[in-house]
Amino acid sequence: MSTIIKITRSRGRPAKDQAEYAEIYDRLVNDGVALLTEKGFASTKIDEVVKKSGVPKGSFYAYFDSKEAFGLKLIDHYAQYFVLKLDKCYGNTHRTPLERISDFMQEAREGMARFDFRRGCLVGNLGQEMAVLPGAYRQRLIDVFSEWQAKTEACLRSAQEAGEIDREIDCANKAEAFWIGWEGAILRAKLSRSAGPIDRYSKDFLDGLKPRSSI
Amino acid sequence: MSTIIKITRSRGRPAKDQAEYAEIYDRLVNDGVALLTEKGFASTKIDEVVKKSGVPKGSFYAYFDSKEAFGLKLIDHYAQYFVLKLDKCYGNTHRTPLERISDFMQEAREGMARFDFRRGCLVGNLGQEMAVLPGAYRQRLIDVFSEWQAKTEACLRSAQEAGEIDREIDCANKAEAFWIGWEGAILRAKLSRSAGPIDRYSKDFLDGLKPRSSI
Numbered sequence: 001m002s003t004i005i006k007i008t009r010s011r012g013r014p015a016k017d018q019a020e021y022a023e024i025y026d027r028l029v030n031d032g033v034a035l036l037t038e039k040g041f042a043s044t045k046i047d048e049v050v051k052k053s054g055v056p057k058g059s060f061y062a063y064f065d066s067k068e069a070f071g072l073k074l075i076d077h078y079a080q081y082f083v084l085k086l087d088k089c090y091g092n093t094h095r096t097p098l099e100r101i102s103d104f105m106q107e108a109r110e111g112m113a114r115f116d117f118r119r120g121c122l123v124g125n126l127g128q129e130m131a132v133l134p135g136a137y138r139q140r141l142i143d144v145f146s147e148w149q150a151k152t153e154a155c156l157r158s159a160q161e162a163g164e165i166d167r168e169i170d171c172a173n174k175a176e177a178f179w180i181g182w183e184g185a186i187l188r189a190k191l192s193r194s195a196g197p198i199d200r201y202s203k204d205f206l207d208g209l210k211p212r213s214s215i
Numbered sequence: 216m217s218t219i220i221k222i223t224r225s226r227g228r229p230a231k232d233q234a235e236y237a238e239i240y241d242r243l244v245n246d247g248v249a250l251l252t253e254k255g256f257a258s259t260k261i262d263e264v265v266k267k268s269g270v271p272k273g274s275f276y277a278y279f280d281s282k283e284a285f286g287l288k289l290i291d292h293y294a295q296y297f298v299l300k301l302d303k304c305y306g307n308t309h310r311t312p313l314e315r316i317s318d319f320m321q322e323a324r325e326g327m328a329r330f331d332f333r334r335g336c337l338v339g340n341l342g343q344e345m346a347v348l349p350g351a352y353r354q355r356l357i358d359v360f361s362e363w364q365a366k367t368e369a370c371l372r373s374a375q376e377a378g379e380i381d382r383e384i385d386c387a388n389k390a391e392a393f394w395i396g397w398e399g400a401i402l403r404a405k406l407s408r409s410a411g412p413i414d415r416y417s418k419d420f421l422d423g424l425k426p427r428s429s430i
Contacts, residue, residue, distance in 0.1 A: 043257040043347045118346055124399075127406035128343040131333055132258045141406055177419035180412050181392075184339075184399025191342035191356055197395050204392035208423045 025063055027053045032074045037119035041071055042132050068134045071126075075137065078122040079144045086148060090155040097159035098209070101152070105202040109195055112186070117193040124183035149175045156209075165209040178205060240278055242268045247289045252334040256286055257347050283349045286341075290352065293337040294359045301363060305370040312374035313424070316367070320417040324410055327401070332408040339398035364390045371424075380424040393420060 031052040035044045046067055050057045064070040089104035090097075112119065123144050126137060153175035159165045181201055188197035246267040250259045261282055265272045279285040304319040305312075327334065338359050341352060368390035374380045396416055403412035 038346045040255070040257065040344060040347070042255065043344070120343070124402060125343060128335070128340060128402050129255060129258070130406050130408075131253045132255070138406065138408075145403070145406075173415065173419065176412075176415050177396075179399075180403050180416045181396030181399045183402055184395045184397065187339060187343050187398055187402070188360070188395050191345050191353065191360075193345075193353075197391075200388065200391050201395045204388065204423075208419075212427055 024053070024055055024059070028055060028060065028063060028070075029073060029077050032070060033078055033122060034119065036071070036074055037078075037122045037125060038115075040125045040129050042129055046070070068136075071134070071137065072140065074122065075126065075140055075144065079147070082123075082144075083147065083151070086151045090151055096164060097155050097162055098164040098206075101155055101159065102202070102206060105198070105205075108186075109198045109202075112189055112198070113195060117189050117195070120186045120190045121183060124186055127183065128187075145179055149179050152178055159209070163211070166211045168212070169209065174209070181205070239268070239270055239274070243270060243275065243278060243285075244288060244292050247285060248293055248337060249334065251286070251289055252293075252337045252340060253330075255340045255344050257344055261285070283351075286349070286352065287355065289337065290341065290355055290359065294362070297338075297359075298362065298366070301366045305366055311379060312370050312377055313379040313421075316370055316374065317417070317421060320413070320420075323401075324413045324417075327404055327413070328410060332404050332410070335401045335405045336398060339401055342398065343402075360394055364394050367393055374424070378426070381426045383427070384424065389424070396420070 028049060032044075032049050035049060035052065046060055047057065049070075050060050060070075064073065085107065086104060089107060090100050092100055092103065095103060123141055126133060127141055130138060130141075149172075153171045156165065156169070156171040156174055160167060160169060160171060185198045185201035189195060191197075243264060247259075247264050250264060250267065261275055262272065264285075265275050275285075279288065300322065301319060304322060305315050307315055307318065310318060338356055341348060342356055345353060345356075364387075368386045371380065371384070371386040371389055375382060375384060375386060400413045400416035404410060406412075
């Protein structure tokens with residue numbers, strides 16, 4: 001359906017229409033992420049998305065076949081955005097590997113503060129709602145966590161090689177534990193609408209990495 | 216409204232009616248907790264609760280003024296049930312303080328396994344949904360976490376006095392960090408529908424308590 005509309009439109013003023021199509025698409029995705037990170041999937045109605053985006057409801061279905069397809073697109077979009085954020089932090093060679101991990105937590109904290117701790121993590125929100133989500137989301141969400149964990153594991157490994165963290169730490173397990181707990185920190189920051197839980201969790205995590213011999 | 220109905224009923228067959236009233240009340244609360252721990256607040260409709268409980272919808276409002284009042288009752292009920300669970304584990308003098316903490320995690324894990332990892336923690340679920348919940352829930356949920364944390368802190372302190380955990384650990388901070396991360400573990404267990412995340416988090420938490428000098 002979306003293909004037909006695209007073709008029809010492109011017969012008219014192709015360049016402008018294509019740009020407009022892309023612009024509306026991006027707006028729907030960005031507004032969808034904003035709403036879902038705040039309210040979750042079940043509580044976000046398509047009516048609300050199109051209202052926020054200033055798009056007629058009928059047009060929504062020219063872009064997405066269903067709310068399910070829309071949600072899956074939002075997961076992909078959010079996962080990609082987050083991977084860029086992780087790569088930026090973990091790939092910053094001006095900082096030591098351990099500082100990079102700390103930088104990521106700090107950056108995520110600032111990201112939440114910008115929205116007054118109302119918006120959480122899309123992937124965490126959806127994980128919590130799994131019982132009422134389309135079944136296809138489960139594996140996709142698990143895969144997203146795996147990807148983030150692999151990146152954190154690699155950074156922890158670099159920190160270990162640099163002697164910044166205890167040499168006995170199993171970096172794969174630690175990265176998994178980090179992401180498990182991190183989603184709890186985001187949840188609690190939303191609940192208390194403050195950075196407190198993120199700060200507490202971050203400090204506890206970093207303390208737990210310290211080389212035992214240095215103490 | 217509920218008072219009037221209670222009085223009216225008690226004029227008839229008081230003992231039986233009162234027992235019936237209490238029985239239906241308990242059923243609504245238990246079924247409400249079951250639905251909310253699985254699906255969250257927003258996705259659970261009163262229609263579904265009364266259907267599960269086998270109660271006419273009109274009767275629901277003889278017990279609770281609104282969905283908001285019902286939800287608040289469920290939080291109280293769940294918090295109370297959980298405090299009993301914590302007291303049972305943490306107060307078990309046949310086990311060392313550290314074993315008691317481990318026992319709690321094991322018992323919670325088994326509780327989730329019984330429902331095939333479909334049901335999470337009511338308080339965590341609601342925390343995640345805070346953006347769409349009645350404002351009054353926020354402080355109540357924060358207070359529930361504070362109560363659980365205080366109990367865990369006391370048990371950690373006993374473990375510290377017994378020399379089971381590192382003497383440098385700040386038990387208040389550690390108990391807070393535990394509950395922050397624990398909700399993440401429950402969330403991830405629901406997502407993966409497996410005990411894996413709980414086991415990973417539990418092991419990581421217990422490893423982080425070990426006396427440093429013993430290593």
